[in-house]
Amino acid sequence: AYDIGLHGVVYQVNKWDPKQFDWTKKLADADYVGPTCQYCHMRGGHHNVQRFGTVYTSMGMSMADRGAPIWNEKRDRRVSVCDDCHSPRFARELLQALDEAVKDAGLKYRETFKVAEDLLLDGV
Numbered sequence: 001a002y003d004i005g006l007h008g009v010v011y012q013v014n015k016w017d018p019k020q021f022d023w024t025k026k027l028a029d030a031d032y033v034g035p036t037c038q039y040c041h042m043r044g045g046h047h048n049v050q051r052f053g054t055v056y057t058s059m060g061m062s063m064a065d066r067g068a069p070i071w072n073e074k075r076d077r078r079v080s081v082c083d084d085c086h087s088p089r090f091a092r093e094l095l096q097a098l099d100e101a102v103k104d105a106g107l108k109y110r111e112t113f114k115v116a117e118d119l120l121l122d123g124v
Contacts, residue, residue, distance in 0.1 A: 002037060010034035040081050 002008040011034050014020035020033040032039065075095060082091035 007034050011036060035085070043081060 003012065011021075014033050021036075078095065079088050079091040082088075082094070086094075
């Protein structure tokens with residue numbers, strides 16, 4: 001998802017340009033033209049990449065309790081990363097749009113498996 005999104009495209013186009021991505025600098029001191037995976041997921045030197053992830057990191061968790069304290073904590077943490085460059089409102093609206101996309105994808109995922117199951121039961 002990162003590679004085909006805006007941030008990933010900016011990275012792929014500019015990653016070999018030392019003016020855009022100076023790999024000799026520590027991440028905290030870098031002024032990159034766009035965020036790398038590490039910028040968002042390894043913030044402050046943390047090596048647990050899921051720390052700044054969202055709760056729905058796999059299809060199995062897509063229906064996680066959206067009111068759970070850990071969900072809200074991760075959500076706020078993610079917004080705190082995005083608001084380095086974007087407004088908190090933008091980040092929250094984007095996360096809401098992602099929630100809707102995950103919900104839709106989950107429904108399509110289950111529909112697809114139901115079709116496959118029916119075909120199997122029909123002997124196809």
